Amino acid sequence: MLPSVHRVPAFSDNYIWLFEYAPDHVAVVDPADAGPVLAAAADRKLRITHILNTHWHPDHVGGNLAIKNASGCSIIGPRREQAKIPGIDRAVGEGDVVSLGDHHGEVLFVGAHTAGHIAFHFASANVLFPGDTLFAMGCGRLFEGSAADMFAALARLRGLPADTRVFCAHEYTLSNARFAVTVEPDNAALAARYAAVQQARRNHQPTVPFTLLEELETNPFIRARTVAELAARRSAKDAF
Ligand SMILES: [Zn+2]
Numbered sequence: 001m002l003p004s005v006h007r008v009p010a011f012s013d014n015y016i017w018l019f020e021y022a023p024d025h026v027a028v029v030d031p032a033d034a035g036p037v038l039a040a041a042a043d044r045k046l047r048i049t050h051i052l053n054t055h056w057h058p059d060h061v062g063g064n065l066a067i068k069n070a071s072g073c074s075i076i077g078p079r080r081e082q083a084k085i086p087g088i089d090r091a092v093g094e095g096d097v098v099s100l101g102d103h104h105g106e107v108l109f110v111g112a113h114t115a116g117h118i119a120f121h122f123a124s125a126n127v128l129f130p131g132d133t134l135f136a137m138g139c140g141r142l143f144e145g146s147a148a149d150m151f152a153a154l155a156r157l158r159g160l161p162a163d164t165r166v167f168c169a170h171e172y173t174l175s176n177a178r179f180a181v182t183v184e185p186d187n188a189a190l191a192a193r194y195a196a197v198q199q200a201r202r203n204h205q206p207t208v209p210f211t212l213l214e215e216l217e218t219n220p221f222i223r224a225r226t227v228a229e230l231a232a233r234r235s236a237k238d239a240f
Helices: 033-042 064-071 079-084 147-158 173-183 188-203 211-218 227-238
Strands: 005-010 015-022 025-029 047-052 075-080 088-094 096-099 103-111 118-122 128-129 165-168
Touching: 005 033, 005 088, 015 033, 015 096, 015 165, 033 047, 033 064, 047 064, 075 079, 075 227, 079 088, 088 227, 103 147, 147 227, 173 188, 173 227, 188 211
Parallel strands: 025 047, 047 075, 075 088, 128 165
Antiparallel strands: 005 015, 015 025, 096 103, 103 118, 118 128
């Protein structure tokens, strides 16, 4: 059986993930805020052993210190941003392995949204934590990197198994879908997904996680064939 990943909503649209890599033991991915994480862990009797940070933005590391103080957990984050990661214990980069129980996750460098952004891929659990690099039908804004950096980052993620479950850090799906259908109006898979996510959001249901295969079929950013095409789509979305 694949490990559970528990969803903890925070702020207006953040998702914090509790990756239960061993029974009752969790790694917290990108804790925007400590309160809801500690409450969820207490409710479900989960022991927090690690925090995994994908990048330095405050809505991804804001809960680090309070969670560490409460749990004694160890914090793993991006080497190139380690000065901006509160409480960091271990800095990692491309090719490093993060072992959690029997699961050995690969660290992928995907700098673009921020210069040092990383993603965590646990193949044995079939999960990817891309932070703010890949969203459902979208990608992160280019705050510190270029379109070429994002193209390379998405190419990296595109190479993972298509059935990978993707746990991104925000519920941006509906807004992304509205834009995506303007880019690919004839994409039937995209039209069907847009209808499905509209229905889900009307019912206040989350649209994350999703599979990489869904992105390969409907995400105009991961589907961009050239850096120029990705750049044009990213600029258009920023103004959408
Ligand atoms: Zn961010």
